[in-house]
Amino acid sequence: MEKGHTMRTPEQIAEQCEQIALDDHLGEVTKWREETGGHAAGHLPVYTPREVIDAAGMLPVGVVGSGEMEIIRGDAYFQSYICHLPRSVVEMGLTGRLDSLDAMIFPATCDVIRNLSGMWKLLFPEKLVHYLDVPHNHDPEVGGVFYAGELRRLAKDLSKISGVEVTDDALRTAIEKRNESRRLMRKLFDLRSDSPEKVPTSELYVLMRAGFQMPQDAHDALVKEYYEAALASSRPEFDNARVVVIGSFCEQPPIGLIRTLEKAGCYIVDDDLLLGAHFILDDLELEGDPFTTLAKSWFDHARSMPSRFVPDEVKGEYLVQLTKKRQAEGVIFAAPSFCDPALLEQPMLQDALERAGIAHTSFKYAENNGQFHPILEQAGTFTDSIKLWSEAS
Amino acid sequence: MTEKKKDEKEIPKEPSMIRQKELISGYYDELATAKEDGKKVVYTFVPGNLAELLAAFDVLPVLPEINALQSGMRKRSRDYIATAEKSGHSEDVCTYVKCDLGMMEQGIGPTGKPIPEPDMLLLSYTGCFTFMKWFELLKERFPKAEVAMLHVPYQGDGEITKEMRDYTVKQLETEIVPKLEKLTGKKLDRDRLKELLVRSAEAEEDLVWTWEAAKHRPSPIDGYFGGVFYIGPIFTAFRGTQEGVDYYRLLRQEVQARIDAHEGPITPRGQLNDQKFRIVVEGPPNWTSFRDFWSMFADEGAVCVASTYTRVGGLYDQGFRHDPDDIMGTMADYCLGCYTNLNLPQRTKLIAKYCEEYEADGFIAHSVKSCNSFSAGQLLMLREVEKMTGVPGGFIESDLVDPRYFSAANIKNRLESYFQMLAQRKTGGGAKSMEAVL
Structure with a gap:
């Protein structure tokens, strides 16, 4: 913070972030393009290694749908039993809201996102559409080699648009910079867990989501500013229940839903909201072939999530450990x-929580939900039951 | 409700249908005594299954989605699904999965005989994400089973690259074969596998001939409803076996006889010789009301000349044959090339090609709630196929094995309107596109 500048409050920073994050016209991206003349690449949830996009000289833009806008054309492309996210993404595409993106990357997440990649090819033949496969074979010589090759293919595709070749050095630099961003985010997650009253998840969320539309340096600066402001804040501490929210890694809940959970007496101390932004847990190494480093990160440094197959994983173990690490008193399954x-994974996670004696509750949402009263009631009852009847109480 | 309705006439069955039934029930009998007979059991899925490799190791495959569809046809699925939902599975997810898990809870297979527990879970991850979660749920249930994953990359760009093929072959060599060798205690007999692949190719040749017989008028086969009987042996445990070869030879002879006699296929409403409409169908059928569903087509004189569901276990009619001279490469090609592993533009082109080659009057997407792999994007495909061919599309919805989602009256209404539109179109009037019925 430069001398002479008044330090902004966390609320002020969050307000700025919310405007950027929930702008379904991607105004920030358009502004960046006008200022720099650069190219931008959109990526669907859940995880895309943004380092490759950085190294190709492009702006990575997270496309996570929008619950705010009216869906007029998007609904005509999907049956009632398909989740909401692709409807809003198609709506955004058909109404020109994604015109600032030169490419769209569809990471292997589920059958809907996968088929959406083919729809994009049919609907927007002039745009680069890249389906990014991820490896389910965890042998570095087999799945690792394949995935490194996939990332090279992505680099080549993006270079065709930006005209910038993805060199090993450029990719290493991008990894180093993303390591720094991840460190900042980890620090903030830890602060939220240590002092959840200082970092409400509704603020952390919009801060993270703004990063999906902003250049990395500018966003890192915002994160630092928010961290300092939150640390210095003196918000009152309530006797809330500490909970982990899980299941919201792809289609995002409306911000009102996150606020409702807070209003119901929850301190959300960890979550999988916007998982791509905090999927990689550690610093990645800077030695050796950078494509191999990124490929290895999928196996060795990634969070457990339903779209990632891990051969020897004991389902739910990660969630149990996370709950303990964050000293959470319960888990809320909030799936679209x-x-x-999310929904096929949920029974396995619930079994693991039962075995570990961790309280949990569940509900479903869609990104465009507008009524939160039933969730307020349910979450309120859950926090009451934790506070009144759990062993810790 | 397994008894026949009073007003249903007994329709003579084709010899191949009887033989198919014998093969499948023989297979379930073999499964029921597998443990007593000292046979190892491997659970695996239909698309991209490695039938020949499993046969080379003398292990028995269990195909959970076949159990589910059999349960659906035998009216057991409602109960199984309810059992799974009671134990915490969401009403939103695939009913094949819930039917299978509910069946296991109850400890009984679709034929009333037990299904043995798996010694190995082998997932050929081909074009269906849900399979992976299903596989993980099975892994939770059977923690002692060996686990082997064959990750088959998706044709996102509409092609099979060298890297995709190499990756698949490498997994077969370093993951799948060694685990099967460990499970069975014997080395892979590559010569035996070769022989099995020779027989596969032979059966595939006759199956393709059968599919293409639908180009005749009248079509001697129903390539969707009848087609699901035809694919039974080749999609399950009989690819690579002599019984498989013999079945497809018998089928071919039977179809040839109908061509010679200018006869159509046998349907639940009897032999369909007077064929008013030639239809291409996208998507799996409904299993719980299979006979009623088929009758809705037969009543209108509609014969299905081609379908995509019958290609999930291999796109043989697009030229693929198992190649005994490249045993690992051919298995990789097979897995990579399954219909569900194609991207949406490829699927659209294939349907347009069927519409043209089979001179279809219409194209119907049967969208099932359970299967996002098939269903997501179908509405766009419908429009694209219309644009490419001028053939009008129709759209109906139900589910695979959840009877709650088969609304007979709605589907019948939609189909009747659709066929009326086709009839008007044939006589030069009426709507020219699906817009009329959507």
């Missing part, structure tokens, strides 16, 4: 309706 990955 019709989300196969």
